[in-house]
Amino acid sequence: MTDWTDTLPDAARAYLAGRKLDEVECLIPDLAAIARGKAVPASRFERQSEFFLPNSIFFQTITGGWGEAAGEGGFTEPDMVLKPDMTTATAAPWTGDWTLQVIHDAYNHDGTPVPFAPRNVLKRVWQLYADRGWTPIVAPEMEFYLVARNVDPSAAIEPMMGRSGRPAAARQAYSMSAVDEYGPVIDDIYDFAEAQGFEIDGITQEGGAGQVEINLRHGDPVYLADEVFYFKRLIREAALKHDCFATFMAKPIEGEPGSAMHIHHSVLGPDGHNIFSNPDGTETDAFRHFIGGMKRYLPSVVALLAPYVNSYRRYVKDHAAPINLEWGRDNRTTAIRIPVSGPEARRVENRLAGMDCNPYLGIAASLATGYLGMIHEIDPGPEFKGDAYDAEEDIPRGLFAALDAFDGTPEMQEVLGPDFARVYSIVKRAEYDEFLQVISPWEREHLLLNV
Structure with a gap:
């Protein structure tokens, strides 16, 4: 060599x-x-x-x-x-x-960084933390589907056939037997990840037929975004090796849950300790302010967390994705969840991001909301108790509304970079215009002869 x-x-x-x-x-x-x-x-x-x-x-x-x-x-x-x-x-x-x-x-x-390159956007947000002596730490969770080969875009997406020959056998959340249904694909994912030096924290079966979750170890945001970028490619390659597809669409199959990229956040101070916890283990003001920033600013970055028209099919009441901006402890119905942990591992989980988001931009946007919360000392209000699906819907219901919220929040655009914000909005609006040129089967079925 x-x-x-x-x-x-x-x-x-x-x-x-x-x-x-x-x-x-x-x-x-x-x-x-x-x-x-x-x-x-x-x-x-x-x-x-x-x-x-x-x-x-x-x-x-x-x-x-x-x-x-x-x-x-x-x-x-x-x-x-x-x-x-x-x-x-x-x-x-x-x-x-x-x-x-x-x-x-x-x-x-x-020699200046190109401002609309996604990796540079994340580095820009990381630097804002570093300028205040903070080190952001993230841990992404990746959900995706293994589906049958689909070479006809007009055909519905179907779950891949597992070894039992029954797609429904892979619709049992946390079932080890369900994971075994597509064991050869999982084996290659492990082998490819090992060859690439990536450490998987765990693989579980999610609630959808053929839906899998991979948890990654916590660490530096840029490094973890790189891993997600690489993981998407290696998972697709592992699936193709076994005559199936891996898809990271937010909602690929009707009637099945969507796929999320939940992001866990914590922040270290100059001494290397988690600033979300006091020395006696209690919660700090910074912890509450981080949550407050998420509550206030998440609507302005939904266009980055849910970047396509399909993304908004995931935000459906009682379908495992949040439709609110509530926060709660160990409550999976809230958009902002505080997992059970000890003081050193105290963290905030953003459950809004879809697996279809760009990992660099999704992580950057999520960190930006918490950053603004801490520098503005935003109070998050009371913790939500109970089923948050009974709460008010707080997030944009479609891409166009989400882009309007993004364009209407100059403070967030300044954090992410004004030139990036300009380019992103233009490109996404162009995509939306392209989508409007396509007539769907629903329109042909219900409008052709009835209107």
């Missing part, structure tokens, strides 16, 4: 031990967290310290269309400078040769 590979992370070096590296995939996540970039021979990567892509990759919609977000200079597609973060180097164990993946950061030619 060449000298530069000796400085790779431990898991990447172990993966290449005794082998010749063939290729490096140079990746950057776009607004949808789709991996953009290029693959280069290992010998070429060794000689390059950067590469270039047009900034228009951040103006592209999920359908491949374009938002008019180029700004005053017009749509000239200037190149960005993409530089590798070698701490993200990891295996691509599903490939036919020996391949590494490396996430890159986007810079302008003057």
Whole structure:
């Protein structure tokens, strides 16, 4: 191996031990967290310290269309400078040769970070915490479905067939037998994760047929967002290996629960201790203010936590997703849940985020709400007791309303970055316009002859 590979992370070096590296995939996540970039021979990567892509990759919609977000200079597609973060180097164990993946950061030619690159947005929020001596810690939970191959978009999505041959056998929450239904896929997820150096905290069966949850260990927000970005890819590859699909849609199957990316938050002070707990173990003002910030500002970032028209199908009363902004202790009907823990692990869980969100933007938005709560010392009000589905609905019911709330909160836009906020809103509104051009089966069934 060449000298530069000796400085790779431990898991990447172990993966290449005794082998010749063939290729490096140079990746950057776009607004949808789709991996953009290029693959280069290992010998070429060794000689390059950067590469270039047009900034228009951040103006592209999920359908491949374009938002008019180029700004005053017009749509000239200037190149960005993409530089590798070698701490993200990891295996691509599903490939036919020996391949590494490396996430890159986007810079302008003057060396400043590209403000609408999602990883840079999260780093911006992280820096706001660091400027006050705080270290944010997060732990994401990933929910997704394993479904039968679907090559016809007009056909309904069906759960994958497990070893018993009965899809309903995989609809038993927390059942070990249900997990065993698709054991070969889970085995490959474990193997791919181990090759990439990722530690899984646990895998459980969720309430939907073929719905799985993976919990990740808590840690640095950027590192965890990178893991979610990588995990989505490795899970898809594991599923394809077994002739099925993995989907991270918020609501892929009618009548089944949606898929969330719950985010747990805590904050360390300069001394390394959790600022949500006093030395005697009681709750601090910072803890309450973090919750208060979430209650006040979460509506303004729902467009980031629920970024597609399908996302809002998840927010249905009594269907395992919150429709409110209440907070409560160990209460899964509230949007803001305080899990059972000891003082050192005291944390706040945001249950609004869908699994379809960009992990960099979802985590950045969630941290931003708590940050504003702490600096403005916002009181969260009383804890909600009982079933919060009986409370008022507090969140936007659709993408257009959510974008209006985002555009109408300049304080949040300043935290995330004004130029990012401008681009994001334009691209998402372009996607919504694209959606409106599609006529659904519901419309044909109920409107064709009745109106």
